[in-house]
Every structure is written in structure tokens, then in C-alpha cells.
Amino acid sequence: MTRTNIALLVLIACVAALPLFGDAYAMRLGTMACMYAIFALSWNIVGGFAGYPSFATAAFFGLGAYTTGILMNKGVPLSVSLLGALVLCLVLAAALGAVLLRLRGHYFAIASLSLVEVFRELVNNATDLTGGGMGLNIPLVSGSSVLSDATFFFYAMWGLLLLTALVVIAVSASKLGFGLNCIRQNETASNMVGLNSTLHKAVAFGLSACFVGAAGGLYAAWVHYIDPSDVFDILYSVKPIVMALMGGLGSPLGVVCGAFVYLGLEEVVWRNYIQIHSGVLGVLIILLLLFLPHGLISLHASKIWRGLFGRKAKHV
Template structure:
């Protein structure tokens, strides 16, 4: 395993200690940090490894949230609902991917973007199942107080993050990851050497949806109420891309750090510039990308490490 991947696992292990240090607000931030990291790591599979710029993260986050939410509302336990949300998202994404991934570049980006709209309309119109525009109430799990709840959902999201990170690292070291890298670099050549590119791209798309869907399920249980405009928010698609670009495209450690840095920026800017926070955040992102086009992992110290490893 490479050094960067070990650091990533160590970093995630450190985050687990968060409940020792903070109150409900810190835990809430920690839960969102884990959720963002899951999204960034997942997007990195299809966007960073396979080179397909997907805007479908929000679509599968919402899908997972509604699969999880509907199952929980019907009395299914959390331990079953979350995995089903993940697996369901994987299957839906894999099947859609086989069709969508015939498009490349901007065309694929737009097609994946439209998935959000399609899913949102489906949920809006399936009123009997999902509550439609009225939203969906998810019953409270037997509550043992505000802090206990916060801690529980923090660890739940953290667990999904851990599974995501381990899966992404395993993919990056496997034949699957090697094939995705081939596709990113030269799809024509990949096909010509006997690589089933459609299958590999579909798996990449499915994996990028799987953990995001599980995170959506956890989110639904956590906030107890979801509605289509909340979970099918296009910002959930854009943010992971910004995180990956901030941290360094393709590197699991990079995109995770990117997710944390992004959340930090978002919080600080939101707190201090409440009137113009989107504008300030936008300027900061533009500046980061202008001066660090290859992300934080391209900073000098990191680069030296990278070289040493490759020799």
C-alpha cells in the first residue's frame, strides 16, 4: 500500500476520536465532514480514476436517502436500510451507466446532471411512496438524548466513510483500478488491448453511487425529514468536484483532505460573511484553483514524497 493511502487511513482513524473533544456542534460538523469525504472519494472513482466528469452525485445521494428513508419509515431497522440504500444505488447507477457512459466529456457531464432532475421528478410524483413535495418524515430511533444521538450518527457516517476509503483504496490497487486508469488515459487503446470498457465504466459509476447512496440513507435517518429539493440539491454534485480539485484529482488522500478543507472554508466563510458567503467562497475556490491547479497534494513536500515512491 502506498504511503498516501496509509496516511488516509490514519487520518480517518484520528477523526474517530472527535467525540472526545467537542459538543453537539463539533459532532454535527464532523458528521458533515465524513459525508463530504464520502462524496469526494466516491466521485473520485468515476471522475478521478476513470476520467468521466459525473454530476450525478446528488442524484444518487437523493436516491439513497429516499431508499433508506422509505424503508425506515416502514419500520425496517437501520442496519438493513443503509446497506440496501447503498446496494440499490450501485445497481441503478451500474445499469444507467451502461447507457450514459457511451457519451464522453461534456455530453456525459450534462447527461449525468439530468439524472438529478429525473430522480427528483420521479420522487415528486410518487406521492404514495415518498410523500412527494410534502417530504418524508422518518421516525426517530429510540432516542437517548441529543448528545447520544449526535454521537451515534457521527459514528454511523464515520463507518460509511471508513468502508468507502477501504473500498476505494482496494480498487486503486486492483486490476479494476488499473483498467479505469487505462480508460482515463486512452479509451481507444484500452478497448484495443481487450479491456471491456463498458463494463469497467459501469462498475466505476456504480461504485461512485454506492457509498454516496449509503451516506444518503444515513443522512435521512439523521435529519429525520427529507424532501426532494433538499436531497436532490445540485450543490451535492458540484461540491465533490470542487473538493477533488482542491485536494488533487485522482488521489484518495488528496480528495479527502480537499473535502475537509472545503468544509472548513464553507464554515469560516459562512460564519464571517453571512450576507455574501457564496460570493466569498466562490472567489476563494477560484483563487485556489488558479494557484494550485493540481490541488493541495501537488505542494512541494508531497511531490518529493511522490517522486521517492516512484523511483
């Protein structure tokens, strides 16, 4: 395992200590941090490794949320519902990926964006199943106290983050990850050396959707109420891209750092500039991208990394 991947696992392990210090607010923030990190890591599989800029995060987040919500309303326990959401997103995304990932660049970006709209309209119109625009209430899970509820969902989200990170690390070290990197660098040459790029991209899209879907499910159970405009919010698609760019495209450690920094910025700006928060956040992001185009990880990579190992950190 590479050093950056070990650093990533250490970072995630540190996050687990949060309940020792935090109140319910800190737990809420921690849960969001884990969720954002799941988004960023997942997006990185298809956007960072394979180089296909996907805007489909919100689509699978919403799909996972509704799948879990509907199953739980039918009396299925949370764990099984989450598993259902994960599997559904994996299979559906892989199937859609085999078709959508034939498009490249901007065309793929727009097509993936349209998935969000399509799923939202489907949910909006399947009123019997989803409650349509009225939203969906989701039964309480633990419900003993505010703090124990918060702790439960924090650890659930944290566990999902750990699982995501382990899968991403395994992918990056595997033949699949090697192939995805080939596809990003030169898809023509990839096909020519015998790489089945359609299969690779479909699997990558499936993997990038399934953990987002499970996170959506956890989110739904956590907030007890979802509606289409909440969970199919296009911002869920945009944020992971910003996080990845801020942290360092392609690097799992980088994108998780990006997710945490992004959440920190979002909170600080929200508290201090409640009237103009999105404007201030936007300016900050642009400044960061202008002055740190290769992300936070490049600070690390260029100065410390080269000194230690005598070569540049790679996208592995």
C-alpha cells in the same frame, strides 16, 4: 499498500477521536466532514480514475435518502434500510452507467446532471410513496439525548467513510483500478488491448453511487425529515468536484483532504460572511484552483515526495 493510502487511513482514524473533544456542534461538523469525504472519494472513482466528470452525486444521494426513509417508515430497521439503499444505488447506477458512460466529456456531464432532475421529478410525483413536495418524516432511531444521537450518527457516518476508503484503496490497487486509469488515458487503446471498457465504467459508476446512496440514507435518518429539493440539491453534485479539484484529482488522500478543507472553508466563510458567503466561497475556490491547479496533494507530491522516493507520485 502505497504510502498515500496509509496516510489516508491514518487521517480517517484521527477523525474518529473527535467525540473525545467535541460538543454537539463539533459532532455535527464531523458528521458532515465524513459525508463530504464519502462524496469526494466516490466521485473520484468515476471522475478521477476513469476521467468521466459525473454530476450524478446528488441523484444517488437523494435516491439513497428516500429509499432509507421509505423503508424505515415501513418498519425496517436502519441498518437493513441502509443496506437496501446501498444495493439499489449500486445496481441502478451500474445499469445506467452502462448506457450513460457511452457519452464522453461534456455530453456525459450533462447526461449525469439530468439524472438528478429525473430522480427529483420521480420522487416529486410519487406522492403516495414519498410524500411528494411535502417531504417525508423519518422515525427517530436512538433519541435518548441530543449528544448521544449526534455521537451515533457521527460514528455511523465515520464507519461508512472507512468502508468507502477501504473499497477505494482496494479498487486503486486492483485490475479494475488499473483498467479505469487506462480508460482515462486512452479509451481507444484500452479497448484494443482487450479491456472491456463498458463493463469497467459501469462497475465504476455503480461503486461511485452506492456509498453516496448509503450516506444519503444516514443523512435522512439523522435529520428526520427530507424533501426533494433538499436531498436532490445540485450542490451535492458540484461540491465533490470542487473538493476533488482542491485536493488533487485522482488521489484518494488528496480528495479527502480536499473535502475537509472545503468543509472548513464553508464553515468559516458562512460564519463570518453570512450575507455574501457563497460569493466569498466562490472567490476562494477560484483562487485555490488558479494557484494550486493540481490540488493540495501537489504541495506534498512535488516537494516532499520527490525528495523521499525520487519520483513523482502517481495516480494510484
